[in-house]
Amino acid sequence: MKLNSPLQVYKYLPQINCAECGDATCMAFAAHLIDRSKKLDDCPPILKDEYKKKYTELQTLLAPEIREITIGTGEHARRIGGDDVLYRHQLTFFDPTAFAYDVWDTMPEAELVERINKITNFRKFYVGKFLRVDMVAVRCVSGDALKFAGAVKKASETTKLPLILCSFDPAALKAALEVVKDKNPLIYAATEKNWGEVAELALNYKVPVVLFSPDLDKLKSLALTFREMGIKDLVLDPGTYPQGKKLKETFERFIMLRRAGIKEGQKDIAYPIMAVPLNAWLVYKDAVTASYWETVLSSVFTVRYGDIMILHSLEPYAMLPEVHIRDTIYTDPRTPVKVAPGVNEVGSPTKDSPVIVTTNFALTYYTVESDLSSNKINCYLAAVDTDGIGVEAAVAGGQLTAAKIKDTFQKANFDFKDKTSHGTLILPGLAARLQGDVEDVTGLRVMIGPPDSGRIPGWMEKNWPPKPK
Amino acid sequence: MTKKIKLSELGSLFGGIDVQALEGVKIEGDVEIDLGQLGMNPQMAYALGHETAQLALHLMNISRILGYPVDQMLGAAPAKPARLSKLIESRFSVGKIEEWKTPIQEVVLGATSSDGGTRKSTITLGGETALPYYFDGPMPHRNHITMDVFDMPINMAKAVKSNYEDVINSPAEWAKKVVRDFGADMVTIHLISTDPNIKDTSPAEAAKTVEEVLQAVDVPIVIGGSGNPEKDPAVLEKAAEVAEGERCLLASASLNLDYARIAEAAKKHNHVVLSWTQLEINAQKELNRKLMKQCGVARENIIMDPTTAALGYGLDYAYTNMERIRLAGLSGDMELNFPMSSGTTNAWGAREAWMVSSPLKEDSDWGPREYRGPIWEIITGLTLSLAGNDLFMMMHPTAVQVLKEITQTLYGGKESEPVNIDNWVAAVI
Ligand code: B12
Numbered sequence: 001m002k003l004n005s006p007l008q009v010y011k012y013l014p015q016i017n018c019a020e021c022g023d024a025t026c027m028a029f030a031a032h033l034i035d036r037s038k039k040l041d042d043c044p045p046i047l048k049d050e051y052k053k054k055y056t057e058l059q060t061l062l063a064p065e066i067r068e069i070t071i072g073t074g075e076h077a078r079r080i081g082g083d084d085v086l087y088r089h090q091l092t093f094f095d096p097t098a099f100a101y102d103v104w105d106t107m108p109e110a111e112l113v114e115r116i117n118k119i120t121n122f123r124k125f126y127v128g129k130f131l132r133v134d135m136v137a138v139r140c141v142s143g144d145a146l147k148f149a150g151a152v153k154k155a156s157e158t159t160k161l162p163l164i165l166c167s168f169d170p171a172a173l174k175a176a177l178e179v180v181k182d183k184n185p186l187i188y189a190a191t192e193k194n195w196g197e198v199a200e201l202a203l204n205y206k207v208p209v210v211l212f213s214p215d216l217d218k219l220k221s222l223a224l225t226f227r228e229m230g231i232k233d234l235v236l237d238p239g240t241y242p243q244g245k246k247l248k249e250t251f252e253r254f255i256m257l258r259r260a261g262i263k264e265g266q267k268d269i270a271y272p273i274m275a276v277p278l279n280a281w282l283v284y285k286d287a288v289t290a291s292y293w294e295t296v297l298s299s300v301f302t303v304r305y306g307d308i309m310i311l312h313s314l315e316p317y318a319m320l321p322e323v324h325i326r327d328t329i330y331t332d333p334r335t336p337v338k339v340a341p342g343v344n345e346v347g348s349p350t351k352d353s354p355v356i357v358t359t360n361f362a363l364t365y366y367t368v369e370s371d372l373s374s375n376k377i378n379c380y381l382a383a384v385d386t387d388g389i390g391v392e393a394a395v396a397g398g399q400l401t402a403a404k405i406k407d408t409f410q411k412a413n414f415d416f417k418d419k420t421s422h423g424t425l426i427l428p429g430l431a432a433r434l435q436g437d438v439e440d441v442t443g444l445r446v447m448i449g450p451p452d453s454g455r456i457p458g459w460m461e462k463n464w465p466p467k468p469k
Numbered sequence: 470m471t472k473k474i475k476l477s478e479l480g481s482l483f484g485g486i487d488v489q490a491l492e493g494v495k496i497e498g499d500v501e502i503d504l505g506q507l508g509m510n511p512q513m514a515y516a517l518g519h520e521t522a523q524l525a526l527h528l529m530n531i532s533r534i535l536g537y538p539v540d541q542m543l544g545a546a547p548a549k550p551a552r553l554s555k556l557i558e559s560r561f562s563v564g565k566i567e568e569w570k571t572p573i574q575e576v577v578l579g580a581t582s583s584d585g586g587t588r589k590s591t592i593t594l595g596g597e598t599a600l601p602y603y604f605d606g607p608m609p610h611r612n613h614i615t616m617d618v619f620d621m622p623i624n625m626a627k628a629v630k631s632n633y634e635d636v637i638n639s640p641a642e643w644a645k646k647v648v649r650d651f652g653a654d655m656v657t658i659h660l661i662s663t664d665p666n667i668k669d670t671s672p673a674e675a676a677k678t679v680e681e682v683l684q685a686v687d688v689p690i691v692i693g694g695s696g697n698p699e700k701d702p703a704v705l706e707k708a709a710e711v712a713e714g715e716r717c718l719l720a721s722a723s724l725n726l727d728y729a730r731i732a733e734a735a736k737k738h739n740h741v742v743l744s745w746t747q748l749e750i751n752a753q754k755e756l757n758r759k760l761m762k763q764c765g766v767a768r769e770n771i772i773m774d775p776t777t778a779a780l781g782y783g784l785d786y787a788y789t790n791m792e793r794i795r796l797a798g799l800s801g802d803m804e805l806n807f808p809m810s811s812g813t814t815n816a817w818g819a820r821e822a823w824m825v826s827s828p829l830k831e832d833s834d835w836g837p838r839e840y841r842g843p844i845w846e847i848i849t850g851l852t853l854s855l856a857g858n859d860l861f862m863m864m865h866p867t868a869v870q871v872l873k874e875i876t877q878t879l880y881g882g883k884e885s886e887p888v889n890i891d892n893w894v895a896a897v898i
């Protein structure tokens with residue numbers, strides 16, 4: 001974005017401190033616009049007619065360096081691009097890389113449906129949410145426009161995920177667009193050869209479009225030309241070569257494009273970038289080798305500036321690392337992910353149920369919580385406020401202490417005499433050294449659980465209920 | 470102030486001006502297009518080929534580019550944009566990063582007979598002048614991999630263990646195997662049995678294992694303690710002594726043990742110190758400073774381990790910590806411009822790497838774990854390689870092979886048959 005201090009933003013705001021945005025002052029709101037935790041539309045007064053000009057100006061000035069575009073419609077619509085920095089610690093990255101997995105028009109229909117369902121339903125629990133994948137890319141392999149349109153139709157009936165329509169033949173793209181024109185699909189791709197007709201389609205159907213050329217001069221020409229024709233929702237595919245020196249050059253093209261867009265403010269090429277790790281399959285036929293290499297390519301371009309990518313392997317050993325590396329890179333480094341401290345019920349605990357202590361680091365809390373609930377262990381689970389630090393680091397850093405543990409139960413009005421028949425609490429194995437302290441401070445019996453919460457069920461079999469004193 | 474632009478003025482205003490040349494022009498005040506004289510909307514006029522109307526359209530497009538809400542002002546459907554029949558010619562170019570002026574320190578591991586050691590060859594780390602694999606400046610040395618060997622049998626994930634069952638009781642055989650069969654550039658001997666809570670092996674006894682490993686292989690080696698801060702200094706001192714002159718990497722000096730003893734041992738017997746901190750850039754600066762200023766370790770004898778957390782278990786911290794360290798080093802922070810090493814094996818601590826299946830039934834199937842483990846190690850290492858890591862401590866042979874392949878490809882050291890990707894869309898896979 002073009003502004004970098006709250007004061008600069010403040011000049012455009014109504015300056016009436018009405019607090020309707022949820023911030024006490026316009027200046028505080030300005031700071032949130034700068035760190036992008038709020039949107040301009042959160043300020044009702046500026047939407048009024050009298051501020052129209054300032055609104056429009058500010059909107060332009062606040063726009064991210066890399067154009068943000070939307071693919072698909074409704075709740076599954078996905079935004080890509082939107083970045084303002086080259087390194088995540090400088091702010092954070094926005095709009096996680098969209099993962100599209102392919103189907104093709106020569107597949108038997110039943111297989112196509114099965115594959116799409118697999119893509120749509122993929123999920124991996126992590127820190128209180130499910131990691132998922134985003135889109136389906138339909139490839140025209142048959143060369144037959146009608147066949148392609150048929151596959152696209154089936155795909156759109158099978159999933160609500162956004163679609164990417166892939167063909168270099170404008171006639172095929174047109175046939176497919178006719179079928180899904182109200183679904184805002186991304187079309188792939190305009191090249192040096194077909195660009196005139198593809199541009200026509202992008203204009204007529206008002207859909208985002210990918211420009212493909214490994215030659216960055218040509219890619220920029222295409223982008224300029226499309227922009228001049230009024231097509232703004234562009235994605236750049238600088239070509240993903242799967243091997244050797246050409247792969248190194250691919251990597252360099254990604255860096256060049258993003259550096260030009262963000263560091264040098266070259267608006268002409270400041271669009272989301274597409275990678276095609278699927279190209280690993282052009283060189284490796286063996287499924288394990290190809291899946292591994294595809295995952296490697298996907299990771300390289302998740303770390304370095306890919307905003308959207310097309311993938312093939314649905315093997316879990318490919319998809320799990322892919323969604324995790326994306327989460328790693330796009331997690332907001334400004335805020336440790338934490339849950340609200342307190343004493344929570346897992347299942348329906350009774351007086352005989354265990355009371356378990358953990359930290360409020362989201363990764364720790366949800367890991368422990370899911371280990372307990374999926375094993376049907378009814379219990380109380382206390383999330384101690386460790387500023388969002390995990391067990392071992394919090395013990396080392398002094399955020400997990402006997403006093404903090406006592407405090408957590410007190411604040412929750414959790415009286416062990418009332419709520420339990422055993423007056424016992426269980427500490428994580430990695431917090432064993434707090435045992436004596438906690439006994440002294442709380443007067444409770446303290447048991448030490450295993451180091452990994454995944455082992456709690458086995459540990460319970462041996463150690464619970466506690467033997468009477 | 471509202472400024473009316475009359476169509477009659479348009480010709481003189483924009484005639485002959487190239488659209489591109491208008492970029493960056495800021496029009497102050499409201500722009501209003503007075504269409505009164507024309508008596509029809511611009512789209513229709515365009516269709517009729519009216520010359521002035523074409524000019525109006527041009528202006529509208531320009532205004533739109535500049536962010537003016539012309540469409541609302543017209544109250545009409547958006548104009549039909551001009552179709553172009555030719556691509557607009559253009560050249561792409563981008564500059565290099567000026568701030569990267571300070572190269573990363575070069576550090577040599579291992580010593581050949583001409584330098585007072587017995588290694589067949591040496592390995593040089595560092596020397597980068599840009600982020601890894603960037604075009605801004607040369608990356609003189611590729612990444613290297615050192616494989617873990619333990620001085621006693623330890624718990625390992627099943628997929629890892631199956632590779633070492635035949636050598637698990639002999640560090641020397643184990644070391645030979647990783648070099649001969651798995652392409653290790655170096656070997657790390659972890660003296661974990663010295664931990665008082667494990668076997669409390671004496672430093673002298675442990676040093677014998679180091680000698681055996683040095684005899685078994687001719688690559689440079691890393692000597693690791695047990696991680697026990699009380700015991701490690703004595704263990705590493707003795708090991709350094711028997712490995713005199715070999716330029717081993719001593720792992721590690723850290724702030725929670727007597728780092729000065731380790732620094733002293735390295736200086737006395739010609740080794741390199743691994744400066745290990747736990748995910749904290751300022752702690753890393755502090756320890757490096759102490760090693761240099763207080764202990765007198767030369768710059769060419771320091772490598773850093775800023776700590777590796779596994780994919781899904783803190784890799785976000787580890788990645789950003791390394792990237793910040795490398796950027797600071799390249800930009801002139803002389804307390805941070807050292808090569809980096811990663812305990813990539815930590816990846817095996819992630820559940821996804823070793824558990825048979827997901828503990829949650831809501832998850833999609835996790836598939837066979839023998840494929841999940843190695844890729845977890847690969848992606849953990851690969852991510853850190855992009856942040857600037859030079860040396861990887863690893864365990865699984867497949868992980869080693871794939872990580873080498875990708876890091877050497879990005880380094881520019883891999884040739885391959887050209888692959889035509891022009892019609893990947895229609896590929897039959
Ligand atoms: C990521 C990380 C950090 C991150 C912390 C991120 C965060 N929000 O927590 C940062 C960079 C901030 C960090 C800082 C530090 N860290 Co740190 N860090 C790690 C790392 C790499 C991973 C920890 C992690 O997230 N694990 C995953 C979570 C889910 O694990 P968990 O919370 O322990 O939960 C598990 C178990 O405890 C158990 N469990 C949890 N609750 C319960 C409850 C019951 C009843 C039971 C039975 C089990 C159970 O099950 C959970 C799932 O397995 C580890 C090394 C490693 N690879 O393990 C070092 C590590 C924990 N850090 C360490 C240290 C020393 C520090 C610092 C003190 C370093 C320093 N000098 O600055 C600081 C302290 C910061 C502070 N407290 O303010 C040491 C701790 C050594 C020790 N044993 O004392 C470790 C082990 C590294 C090492 N080998 O030296 N660290």
Ligand code: SF4
Nearest residue numbers: 017018019021026043
């Ligand atoms: S709602 Fe708008 S005007 Fe009111 S305080 Fe917030 S920023 Fe200021």
